[in-house]
Amino acid sequence: MYNNLNFKMALNTDILTTYEGLQIETKYDHLYKIIIIGDSCVGKTALLSKYLKGVFPTSPLSTVATEFATKIIQIKEGGYIKAQIWDTAGEEKYKSITYHHYKKSVGGIIVYDITKRSSFDNVKNWYDDLITKAEKGCIIALVGNKLDLIERNEKKREVSKLEAQGYADDNHMLFFETSAYNGSNINDIFEELLQTIYTERRKIPELKERDNILESQNVINLKNQTERNQRNQSSNDECEC
Ligand SMILES: Nc1nc2c(ncn2[C@@H]2O[C@H](COP(=O)(O)OP(=O)(O)OP(=O)(O)O)[C@@H](O)[C@H]2O)c(=O)[nH]1
Numbered sequence: 640m641y642n643n644l645n646f647k648m649a650l651n652t653d654i655l656t657t658y659e660g661l662q663i664e665t666k667y668d669h670l671y672k673i674i675i676i677g678d679s680c681v682g683k684t685a686l687l688s689k690y691l692k693g694v695f696p697t698s699p700l701s702t703v704a705t706e707f708a709t710k711i712i713q714i715k716e717g718g719y720i721k722a723q724i725w726d727t728a729g730e731e732k733y734k735s736i737t738y739h740h741y742k743k744s745v746g747g748i749i750v751y752d753i754t755k756r757s758s759f760d761n762v763k764n765w766y767d768d769l770i771t772k773a774e775k776g777c778i779i780a781l782v783g784n785k786l787d788l789i790e791r792n793e794k795k796r797e798v799s800k801l802e803a804q805g806y807a808d809d810n811h812m813l814f815f816e817t818s819a820y821n822g823s824n825i826n827d828i829f830e831e832l833l834q835t836i837y838t839e840r841r842k843i844p845e846l847k848e849r850d851n852i853l854e855s856q857n858v859i860n861l862k863n864q865t866e867r868n869q870r871n872q873s874s875n876d877e878c879e880c
């Protein structure tokens with residue numbers, strides 16, 4: 640049986656299998672669950688694809704319910720973070736399923752489309768839902784996407800940067816304008832969000848303690864999910880978090 644020390648060490652090691660079948664052992668110091676939400680078609684999936692794979696999807700499909708991916712990122716202060724990033728469907732019909740996945744999120748990214756006013760007007764609803772369900776002290780980033788369209792034609796802008804920045808400040812959110820199409824500011828969202836989560840959570844002993852518990856639960860759930868996927872050979876659309 641594992642004693643506490645061994646168990647902790649085992650949790651913080653991840654085995655990555657490369658396309659060539661090589662197994663690489665990667666270490667990380669913390670595991671954070673991040674959720675991406677916002678109206679349908681604002682570019683959540685494109686943004687995540689650009690960040691994880693450097694690719695803007697050429698034939699995009701609306702996300703069905705949820706999907707998750709993980710990435711290990713080195714932050715400036717705090718070592719290596721394993722980010723478990725959940726991409727959710729913006730369509731109303733999946734709301735009850737995606738809502739379930741807000742639980743245990745320590746970070747959230749609310750995306751709107753700079754060229755579509757209604758997607759910004761709905762940010763308040765996404766914010767209220769997230770704050771109610773996510774972890775205490777959840778750090779949120781507000782992201783206005785499709786900046787490339789504005790760069791080509793400023794007349795397409797339906798949400799001013801000043802207004803969005805003001806809204807983010809009033810609600811203690813980080814704020815970015817991005818383009819998943821050309822990659823503008825995409826890395827900054829994740830780097831700043833993860834660094835802020837780390838810094839803020841370390842300040843509060845109760846949250847620091849809580850992270851240790853969340854990390855164990857998350858790793859065990861991820862392990863279960865991986866085993867299920869291997870058995871089913873199907874996509875990872877559900878998790879027990
Ligand atoms: N020009 C431009 N188009 C974008 C950008 N990001 C996404 N798109 C386009 O916007 C559409 C929707 O993108 P998705 O990433 O599928 O949107 P989503 O928010 O994941 O939508 P759901 O999965 O339905 O919730 C697609 O046609 C993308 O090609 C961007 O930064 N610039």
Ligand SMILES: [Mg+2]
Binds near residue numbers: 683702
């Ligand atoms: Mg999507």
